[in-house]
Amino acid sequence: MMSATIYRFELRGRLRSALIWSGAVIAVIFTYLAFYPPLADEAALMNRAMANFPPQFLQAFGMQHMDWGSIMGFYSFVFLFVQVLLAVQAAGYGFGLVSVDETTFTADFLLTRPVARPRILSGKLLAALTALTITNAAAWAGSLAALNLFQAGRGYDAHAVLLLLGSIVIFQLFFLSAGLFLSLVVRVRSVPPYATGLALGLYALGALSGILGDVKLGWISPFAHFEPNRIIETGAYDLPLAMISITVIVLALAGSFWRYQRRDIPAVA
Amino acid sequence: MPVIETRQLTKYYGKARGVIDVDMQVEEGEIFGFIGPNGAGKSTTIRLLLNLIFPTRGSARIFGKDVVRDGPEIRRHIGYLPSEVFYYERMKVIDLLKYAASFYPGDHSQRLHELADIMGLDLNRRIEDLSYGNRKKVGIVQGLLHRPRLLLLDEPTLGLDPLMQRTFFQLIREENARGATIFFSSHILGEVQRLCNRVAIIKEGRLIEVSDIRTLQQNNYKRIYVAARAIPDGYFDLPGVTNLEPVDGGVRFFFKGDIDAIVARISALDLSDVTIEEPTLEEIFMHYYEQAA
Numbered sequence: 001m002m003s004a005t006i007y008r009f010e011l012r013g014r015l016r017s018a019l020i021w022s023g024a025v026i027a028v029i030f031t032y033l034a035f036y037p038p039l040a041d042e043a044a045l046m047n048r049a050m051a052n053f054p055p056q057f058l059q060a061f062g063m064q065h066m067d068w069g070s071i072m073g074f075y076s077f078v079f080l081f082v083q084v085l086l087a088v089q090a091a092g093y094g095f096g097l098v099s100v101d102e103t104t105f106t107a108d109f110l111l112t113r114p115v116a117r118p119r120i121l122s123g124k125l126l127a128a129l130t131a132l133t134i135t136n137a138a139a140w141a142g143s144l145a146a147l148n149l150f151q152a153g154r155g156y157d158a159h160a161v162l163l164l165l166g167s168i169v170i171f172q173l174f175f176l177s178a179g180l181f182l183s184l185v186v187r188v189r190s191v192p193p194y195a196t197g198l199a200l201g202l203y204a205l206g207a208l209s210g211i212l213g214d215v216k217l218g219w220i221s222p223f224a225h226f227e228p229n230r231i232i233e234t235g236a237y238d239l240p241l242a243m244i245s246i247t248v249i250v251l252a253l254a255g256s257f258w259r260y261q262r263r264d265i266p267a268v269a
Numbered sequence: 270m271p272v273i274e275t276r277q278l279t280k281y282y283g284k285a286r287g288v289i290d291v292d293m294q295v296e297e298g299e300i301f302g303f304i305g306p307n308g309a310g311k312s313t314t315i316r317l318l319l320n321l322i323f324p325t326r327g328s329a330r331i332f333g334k335d336v337v338r339d340g341p342e343i344r345r346h347i348g349y350l351p352s353e354v355f356y357y358e359r360m361k362v363i364d365l366l367k368y369a370a371s372f373y374p375g376d377h378s379q380r381l382h383e384l385a386d387i388m389g390l391d392l393n394r395r396i397e398d399l400s401y402g403n404r405k406k407v408g409i410v411q412g413l414l415h416r417p418r419l420l421l422l423d424e425p426t427l428g429l430d431p432l433m434q435r436t437f438f439q440l441i442r443e444e445n446a447r448g449a450t451i452f453f454s455s456h457i458l459g460e461v462q463r464l465c466n467r468v469a470i471i472k473e474g475r476l477i478e479v480s481d482i483r484t485l486q487q488n489n490y491k492r493i494y495v496a497a498r499a500i501p502d503g504y505f506d507l508p509g510v511t512n513l514e515p516v517d518g519g520v521r522f523f524f525k526g527d528i529d530a531i532v533a534r535i536s537a538l539d540l541s542d543v544t545i546e547e548p549t550l551e552e553i554f555m556h557y558y559e560q561a562a
Contacts, residue, residue, distance in 0.1 A: 005372060104355060104357075104358070105353070106355055106356060107321075108321060109357075109369070111319075111320075112321065112344060112347070112349045113344065113369075114343075114345035114373070115341055115372065116341045262323060264282070264321070264322040265321040265322060267316060
């Protein structure tokens, strides 16, 4: 059972941030996809030009199989960008969930109320997840609107798009729960460096595994678990890899509740 | 049944000492003073009672229930005023207080406004714009608005001007008259003496004394300074006089004993100045408790 009072309070505190991230996601989708109609007319030229780049370079940006004649090629590139934004946002919420109260010393206020710690944590988690869902919804709406607007009569692979958008919730939960768990293991005094560090670090691991053609390196990265290119190509999730993400989420959440239940709240120095 | 009961309550932060083997009982309806210098373990004890931190060993019970196991239920009847008040900076005072009140069953808005009036607190300002003293007032209102059965006050007067301190003490006495038990930590002996029935003294993490306030006062040293035209040698060689030293124009010493006798002795001199003061807590530790140890 979560605390509804804390849920409402925490959600109100995150709404502004969720809307700003939503705006950023929609802006990225529209800006990039708007390039598709003019470039699609020159697709043969673009494909030839891209063939001159080293394959490692293309792989690092998820462009190795990109067909400039198809909006899906474009969209896979845009989606990777969206994933980075979502990862930073979710990791930020995760790292800050408990630590912000402790660095601003409002934790004392919250934890001296007559509410058990698991109810506090679940209230906070669900509020963060609700805020992430707002941005998730923005990614859905922005993607579907932009794809329809810029398809230039050539159509798009609706099945693959739904698979990609459907993966967002797991992707967000991964960074939310991993960030939370890490914040209960190391002392986080400022959220942004940790959030960007985790998000970009795992992105780099995913990209590196693509460059080296070595999946082992990327097995821990959700960027590899839900690589847009592969999902578009195969038209399916890689279930074993997706299961790694889900396992990390379950373990991180269980570990977080366990650590939080026993946590000494630091006092004002 | 005592309202607060601790048994060998001990807390280490890693290797750093918090409190060691604290045994105490606070009875219902008491105003219980908890004094000690900064860093002695006052806040640690209160944070253990609130289960903000977990004991290394030993246990604490409030209203007969274990603070770790039954924390949420216990805290429904506790009002807590931290020594340093930090709240959500961007909130308005009224919104913060309503949020605080929403955790306790019942409607507390009337009491909220009543307390804000008494403390002279402007409810429409933002927390971030408040002075230290005004933040403290927010802390007092949020600690009292749900009519708690037990008040845990950690250095409550820190940052309150003298006028507000008086109002606050009055408020605490009213709460006590209503039946609330008060646990009051401070490093200022004087304010504890004015308000409390019993005091515990904590030093370097250990309780070294729990006594009735009267007993403590009888045992208490006065710091006396006397300036007079001529003070004969050995004039203050009396039982209870210690640490006698000449200072410019007079003498200074500590005195413990019959205050009437020493005042009579002093007034027989041709005085130019005299002060009789409470010793600081540190001086009590130095001149009394180290002897006792």
